[in-house]
Amino acid sequence: MPIENHSMLSDQRSAALVTPHALINWLCVPRIDSPATFAALLGGPEAGHFSITPLDDGTNEEPVQTYLDGTLIVQTSWPTVSVTDYLDCSDGRPHQTAGRTDLIRHIEGAGRVRVVFAPRVDFGRVPTRIEIRDGNLDVIGAAHPMLLLSTGVDWSIKDHGAHQSAVAEIDLSRGPVTLQLRCRAEAPRAEKPRAGRPTESERRELTGHFWNGWAQRLQIPGVEPEMVQRSALTLKALTYGPTGAISAAATTSLPEFIGGVRNWDYRYCWIRDAAMSAGALLRLGSATEAEDLVDWLLRLIDDHGVDVGELAPLYTVDGQFLPPEQTVVELGGYRGSRPVRVGNAACHQLQLDVFGPVVELIHNLATARSVVSGKHWLLVEAFVEVVEQRWTEPDQGIWEIRSAPRHHTHSKVMCWLTVDRALRISREFYSRDRPDWAALRDRIRDDIMAKAWKEDAGTFTTAYDGTDLDASVLTIGLFGLVEPDDARLASTVAAVEKSLRHNQTVYRYTHDDGLPGAEGGFNLTTSWLIDAKILTGDLDDARSLFESYLSLAGPTGLIPEEVDPETGAGLGNHPQAYSHLGLIHNACNLARADQLTAGRSA
Numbered sequence: 001m002p003i004e005n006h007s008m009l010s011d012q013r014s015a016a017l018v019t020p021h022a023l024i025n026w027l028c029v030p031r032i033d034s035p036a037t038f039a040a041l042l043g044g045p046e047a048g049h050f051s052i053t054p055l056d057d058g059t060n061e062e063p064v065q066t067y068l069d070g071t072l073i074v075q076t077s078w079p080t081v082s083v084t085d086y087l088d089c090s091d092g093r094p095h096q097t098a099g100r101t102d103l104i105r106h107i108e109g110a111g112r113v114r115v116v117f118a119p120r121v122d123f124g125r126v127p128t129r130i131e132i133r134d135g136n137l138d139v140i141g142a143a144h145p146m147l148l149l150s151t152g153v154d155w156s157i158k159d160h161g162a163h164q165s166a167v168a169e170i171d172l173s174r175g176p177v178t179l180q181l182r183c184r185a186e187a188p189r190a191e192k193p194r195a196g197r198p199t200e201s202e203r204r205e206l207t208g209h210f211w212n213g214w215a216q217r218l219q220i221p222g223v224e225p226e227m228v229q230r231s232a233l234t235l236k237a238l239t240y241g242p243t244g245a246i247s248a249a250a251t252t253s254l255p256e257f258i259g260g261v262r263n264w265d266y267r268y269c270w271i272r273d274a275a276m277s278a279g280a281l282l283r284l285g286s287a288t289e290a291e292d293l294v295d296w297l298l299r300l301i302d303d304h305g306v307d308v309g310e311l312a313p314l315y316t317v318d319g320q321f322l323p324p325e326q327t328v329v330e331l332g333g334y335r336g337s338r339p340v341r342v343g344n345a346a347c348h349q350l351q352l353d354v355f356g357p358v359v360e361l362i363h364n365l366a367t368a369r370s371v372v373s374g375k376h377w378l379l380v381e382a383f384v385e386v387v388e389q390r391w392t393e394p395d396q397g398i399w400e401i402r403s404a405p406r407h408h409t410h411s412k413v414m415c416w417l418t419v420d421r422a423l424r425i426s427r428e429f430y431s432r433d434r435p436d437w438a439a440l441r442d443r444i445r446d447d448i449m450a451k452a453w454k455e456d457a458g459t460f461t462t463a464y465d466g467t468d469l470d471a472s473v474l475t476i477g478l479f480g481l482v483e484p485d486d487a488r489l490a491s492t493v494a495a496v497e498k499s500l501r502h503n504q505t506v507y508r509y510t511h512d513d514g515l516p517g518a519e520g521g522f523n524l525t526t527s528w529l530i531d532a533k534i535l536t537g538d539l540d541d542a543r544s545l546f547e548s549y550l551s552l553a554g555p556t557g558l559i560p561e562e563v564d565p566e567t568g569a570g571l572g573n574h575p576q577a578y579s580h581l582g583l584i585h586n587a588c589n590l591a592r593a594d595q596l597t598a599g600r601s602a
Helices: 200-216 225-237 271-283 288-302 355-369 373-388 409-429 435-451 471-480 485-499 523-535 540-551 577-601
Strands: 007-010 015-016 025-029 035-037 050-053 064-067 074-077 081-087 100-109 111-116 129-133 134-140 145-151 155-160 163-171 176-184
Touching: 007 081, 007 225, 015 081, 015 373, 035 074, 035 129, 035 225, 050 081, 050 100, 074 355, 074 435, 081 200, 100 200, 111 409, 225 271, 225 577, 271 288, 271 355, 271 577, 288 373, 355 373, 355 409, 373 409, 373 435, 409 435, 409 471, 471 523, 485 523, 540 577
Parallel strands: none
Antiparallel strands: 007 015, 015 025, 025 035, 025 050, 050 111, 064 074, 074 081, 081 100, 100 176, 111 163, 129 134, 134 145, 145 176, 155 163
């Protein structure tokens, strides 16, 4: 099953993936970074799934799957049966503590369907038993109690070694059936009908309003508005409502190349990635995510006692340091790609590019609000101080290289960005010049220009040592360290295209990074090349490459981390925040270029 064809459900706490045939093969509860209850995505059906299959549909037609307009409600339709799936947001719980997740599966139509409910606790590492109680299914063994409410369904329990599954055949001629998987921090109880309790249709309507109401307030550009809205909804869905953290992706261990070992857990909050995600939403007019994310970071520092100078690149969505990276040996991996990893050892790395995107976000947020928060300003000052102390150090960089640290060009650019945007905030909102910051900014810039630019190669390079090339050097122009008409930028764009572009995608790099195997083209770097072409005036090729980028999305508009440049198949974790924020910026930049062109023609 191509990964880009999966749809995601979210209640801004948990995440589930649904195949085009209405099979849920991924669900993590009570949080997006919790162990999976359904992990068939990474281990086949025996690793846990929740399927609904028509039995009387003799047409053999493939189902059609769509999101209800502007929502995270997925509808899968056969000629005679329709399944509507969503994680319930009907009472605004995403803004409260992570105490409850309700997965709703509403089935209606004609004929019979077969339902298989096969949860597997903790990726299947814990024996999972199921008990029938008052017509509902109680999952035994889970750290957080789980109950499938299924009034009127006649279940049979099947043994599978250490695990059990529940199977039922439902006759829809008797009416629609709603299945509700309730996961709570406290023991769930079967709900008894009572006055005032919302019906399934009311819950669906309220959940739809939660998503659609937010989406309708966005300022969507005229370029590919539907895809931009879906990308924005995806970033919103990756936001963990109770804290404001934003996950890099909904999954773990989907491979960067089929059969390879580059399989990482991306369900956590990378400070850099999250700031970039919030920045894309801010560009569309939604400031809440930026404010909540910075508040999450402030709580991380203030409440958890984290030293700003010792910030890890990533944390759990509730602001804890990650547990040790481990392998789930019980799972065979997506299409045999092992290992399956939980946790991420990159949390121990030094990544000096973390600070720049946050200060950029605070500057843009202050610009949108016409005021800078005092607590945000204190954070900016602290970040500049850290950059001043550490910018000359080598690090692992944005791609988290698991080899010796280097003086990565992108990391230096982000250190420059930290100081440059801090200086802008000081001048624009406090009317104060900071000669010491200006001197530091210029010193970093001069260092980059002297050591990252290689005259013989005609390009900025990955790091100060060597002449290898990394697509992240495009950010030198995208963030304004060099001007759009600087010949060195044009030369660098040409070098990236020549060395790293393959068909309609762009590799991050091709040099040895200390890991075996290959990877696909990286979707964010393709977006960066599109933006760089817009910046340097190559609009026709930018539009052409953007059209190819749009084709990476699956039927419901979701985009994974990478793409196989030969086959076009999706690779890496799904959906990936980077891929969607890149699309948003591409569309906004193309729309702005169109406006400038129209203005010059008028």
